[in-house]
Amino acid sequence: MQIFRNLKPYWKSVIIIALLLVLQAYCDLSLPDYTSKLIDTGIQNYGIENCSPKQIPEKAYKVIDGFMDDDEKAVWKKYYKDGSDGYYYLTEDGEKHIDEVDSACMKGLMMYYYPYQMVNSDEDNEIKAGLDKMGITLDEMPEEMWAQIGEQMKPTVDGMLDSMGEDYMESTAIACTRICYDSFGYDYKAGQMSYLKWAAVKMLGMSLLMAAAAVLIGLVASRVAASVACGLREKVFNKVIAFSDAEINKFSTASLITRSTNDVQQIQMVTVMMLRMVLYAPILSIGGIVKVVGNGAGMGWVIFIGIAAVVILMGTLMVIAMPKFKVMQTLVDRVNLVSREILTGIPVIRAFGREEREEERFDEANKDLTKNTLFVNRVMTFAMPILMFIMYAISILIEWVAAHKIDAGVLQVGSMTAFITYTMLIIMSFLMLSMMSVMLPRASVAADRIQEIIDTDVTVQDAAGAKKLEAPRGVVKYDNVAFAYPGADENVLENISFEAKPGQTTAIIGSTGCGKSTLVQLLPRFYDVTEGSITIDGQDIRDLTMESVRQNIGFVPQKGILFSGTIASNIRFGAPDASDEDVKLAAEISQASDFIEEKEHGYDSAVAQGGGNVSGGQKQRLAIARAIARKPKILIFDDSFSALDFKTDVAVRKALGEHVNDSTVFIVAQRVSTILSADQILVLDEGTIVGKGTHKELLQTCEEYRQIAESQLSPSEIAASLGTDSERQV
Numbered sequence: 001m002q003i004f005r006n007l008k009p010y011w012k013s014v015i016i017i018a019l020l021l022v023l024q025a026y027c028d029l030s031l032p033d034y035t036s037k038l039i040d041t042g043i044q045n046y047g048i049e050n051c052s053p054k055q056i057p058e059k060a061y062k063v064i065d066g067f068m069d070d071d072e073k074a075v076w077k078k079y080y081k082d083g084s085d086g087y088y089y090l091t092e093d094g095e096k097h098i099d100e101v102d103s104a105c106m107k108g109l110m111m112y113y114y115p116y117q118m119v120n121s122d123e124d125n126e127i128k129a130g131l132d133k134m135g136i137t138l139d140e141m142p143e144e145m146w147a148q149i150g151e152q153m154k155p156t157v158d159g160m161l162d163s164m165g166e167d168y169m170e171s172t173a174i175a176c177t178r179i180c181y182d183s184f185g186y187d188y189k190a191g192q193m194s195y196l197k198w199a200a201v202k203m204l205g206m207s208l209l210m211a212a213a214a215v216l217i218g219l220v221a222s223r224v225a226a227s228v229a230c231g232l233r234e235k236v237f238n239k240v241i242a243f244s245d246a247e248i249n250k251f252s253t254a255s256l257i258t259r260s261t262n263d264v265q266q267i268q269m270v271t272v273m274m275l276r277m278v279l280y281a282p283i284l285s286i287g288g289i290v291k292v293v294g295n296g297a298g299m300g301w302v303i304f305i306g307i308a309a310v311v312i313l314m315g316t317l318m319v320i321a322m323p324k325f326k327v328m329q330t331l332v333d334r335v336n337l338v339s340r341e342i343l344t345g346i347p348v349i350r351a352f353g354r355e356e357r358e359e360e361r362f363d364e365a366n367k368d369l370t371k372n373t374l375f376v377n378r379v380m381t382f383a384m385p386i387l388m389f390i391m392y393a394i395s396i397l398i399e400w401v402a403a404h405k406i407d408a409g410v411l412q413v414g415s416m417t418a419f420i421t422y423t424m425l426i427i428m429s430f431l432m433l434s435m436m437s438v439m440l441p442r443a444s445v446a447a448d449r450i451q452e453i454i455d456t457d458v459t460v461q462d463a464a465g466a467k468k469l470e471a472p473r474g475v476v477k478y479d480n481v482a483f484a485y486p487g488a489d490e491n492v493l494e495n496i497s498f499e500a501k502p503g504q505t506t507a508i509i510g511s512t513g514c515g516k517s518t519l520v521q522l523l524p525r526f527y528d529v530t531e532g533s534i535t536i537d538g539q540d541i542r543d544l545t546m547e548s549v550r551q552n553i554g555f556v557p558q559k560g561i562l563f564s565g566t567i568a569s570n571i572r573f574g575a576p577d578a579s580d581e582d583v584k585l586a587a588e589i590s591q592a593s594d595f596i597e598e599k600e601h602g603y604d605s606a607v608a609q610g611g612g613n614v615s616g617g618q619k620q621r622l623a624i625a626r627a628i629a630r631k632p633k634i635l636i637f638d639d640s641f642s643a644l645d646f647k648t649d650v651a652v653r654k655a656l657g658e659h660v661n662d663s664t665v666f667i668v669a670q671r672v673s674t675i676l677s678a679d680q681i682l683v684l685d686e687g688t689i690v691g692k693g694t695h696k697e698l699l700q701t702c703e704e705y706r707q708i709a710e711s712q713l714s715p716s717e718i719a720a721s722l723g724t725d726s727e728r729q730v
């Protein structure tokens with residue numbers, strides 16, 4: 001899956017996280033054991049951990065020896081030495097092999113313990129009666145009688161060994177050990193305290209280790225997720241920058257923004273959760289199950305009920321909420337789209353008094369998203385209480401079953417506590433997995449949406465082996481060019497052939513929507529021609545690198561677009577190395593210097609985002625200055641003079657004529673007056689050239705041009721325009 005693929009470059013961190021998770025899980029799984037031991041050994045057994053007595057009265061030693069088989073006897077003999085003071089002592093070697101000694105003496109100890117239990121019991125029994133008859137105490141009982149009792153006891157003890165859990169058996173044996181300790185005044189309190197203190201230190205250590213691991217995991221996981229997100233944003237951004245208009249239109253700007261922000265954020269969030277949970281849950285549940293099996297409480301079936309309940313619950317919630325989860329991103333897209341459109345169009349909305357309708361439109365999108373989110377959240381709110389209920393119900397069930405087992409003497413309280421904790425851990429880990437399975441689909445939708453951008457083929461891109469356009473003269477030739485917008489059935493341009501030379505101005509005029517802007521936009525390769533070719537100095541622009549072609553073009557778009565910064569930074573946008581003089585000259589040519597110098601900070605005056613603090617005409621003049629400052633070989637004015645008044649229009653073109661005399665200039669215009677002095681005028685009608693020539697020629701040869709001219713100029717103006725040639729203008 002895509003989300004996992006994103007983690008590939010960070011495999012080292014993922015391994016570190018996995019190791020830390022194992023450590024965290026180890027601590028997490030050990031703690032219930034410690035709690036159980038704290039109760040069973042620390043409290044119930046006075047801190048005595050092993051049943052093998054460290055010191056045992058000689059008589060008890062011998063009696064127990066009498067109960068043992070040959071193998072057990074050998075161990076007993078090997079690890080105990082006679083202290084010649086009436087006691088036997090466990091040797092150092094014995095301490096090292098304590099488990100071996102424990103299992104050898106456990107049965108014997110229990111048989112030794114049994115008569116004491118009988119004697120202390122309130123009820124009458126054989127042993128009590130026998131001792132009374134002989135007039136002796138249990139400690140004075142002769143060895144033959146012990147042997148006799150041993151024979152009788154053997155089947156009972158064997159039966160107990162079969163039915164008891166290991167922990168419980170050990171605990172019972174330790175109770176027997178205490179009889180040996182009673183005989184020499186063992187200091188139980190000191191033993192218990194030292195055990196409890198040591199256990200507390202160990203538990204504290206474990207908890208600290210666990211906390212440290214968790215913090216480290218959080219830290220590394222967050223870093224990885226942030227890097228994944230950063231990488232994705234970069235990839236998306238780089239791709240979008242390379243997109244031609246066709247791809248941008250396909251996705252829509254709003255969706256591109258949601259994809260590179262909200263979608264990436266989804267992935268970042270899920271990546272953190274995934275790194276912390278997806279690995280942790282299986283480690284914890286498998287570890288928990290192993291522990292539970294070893295615990296010997298024999299209540300595994302309760303865990304399965306718990307897991308089944310959680311899986312059914314989460315499964316049901318998922319089925320209900322999943323469809324809504326999946327459309328969430330599309331709805332976020334819609335809200336972004338509507339708010340973007342409304343925010344950028346506020347002046348028009350106000351001017352047309354459409355506030356209410358637009359508010360409704362926003363409300364609609366907003367409500368859809370809210371409804372969807374609320375539904376999902378409502379469904380999910382059920383999860384927590386039901387889960388809590390399941391957990392508590394399972395705890396009660398365990399306690400109920402365990403109570404019977406404790407009563408029957410086959411389970412200890414501590415083991416029950418540990419069992420409950422392990423069960424909770426296992427259920428929690430299944431919960432984590434189910435939560436992930438809820439979150440993953442949404443994130444995977446987000447990941448797919450991002451991948452869709454990354455995988456989109458850019459329609460306009462450098463061909464393999466594309467050459468650089470070096471020191472061009474600037475001869476532009478359109479050869480039989482046809483063009484259709486992607487997805488459109490009909491061509492917008494057809495049979496376009498003309499040549500534009502350096503030092504000359506080619507003007508394009510025609511009715512609205514006839515394809516003028518499209519024609520000039522093909523030159524910087526905003527789109528590629530569908531048929532025919534465009535060449536610069538005889539080289540097809542598709543065989544040249546886009547960067548080198550664009551570097552030689554100064555493009556002034558129909559709508560002046562400025563960037564936040566200063567006036568100077570905007571003029572230098574295409575020529576970062578332009579000197580102050582160049583910037584000033586460009587501003588003078590574009591007739592922008594007057595209004596710039598009037599400003600308090602002149603060229604350093606701030607320009608707001610999108611050029612919000614300058615007028616439309618000023619914006620257009622700055623856009624013209626920006627193109628000129630580049631000193632390009634080819635200058636394109638896409639209807640850039642319409643926002644200027646007649647006087648400024650003339651002044652700009654005059655200044656251009658004076659200073660820019662070796663560039664190939666294209667002017668898309670609506671006004672005939674703007675193009676009167678052009679060297680070549682192309683008259684476009686429905687995407688084809690219907691007239692080509694100078695103003696004078698076209699007035700005579702082209703009906704369409706004559707109609708346009710007559711609709712804009714008075715007969716006297718037309719007559720004047722045919723008169724003397726004025727000084728050079730573009």
Ligand SMILES: Nc1ncnc2c1ncn2[C@@H]1O[C@H](COP(=O)(O)OP(=O)(O)OP(=O)(O)O)[C@@H](O)[C@H]1O
Nearest residue numbers: 245485488492511512513514515516517518519639
């Ligand atoms: N991105 C686009 N996708 C599809 N069709 C488009 C796109 N841009 C423009 N068109 C269509 O192509 C045709 C030519 O548009 P173009 O902008 O080139 O016209 P124009 O002559 O510059 O118009 P105007 O003088 O009004 O600016 C129009 O019919 C327009 O609807």
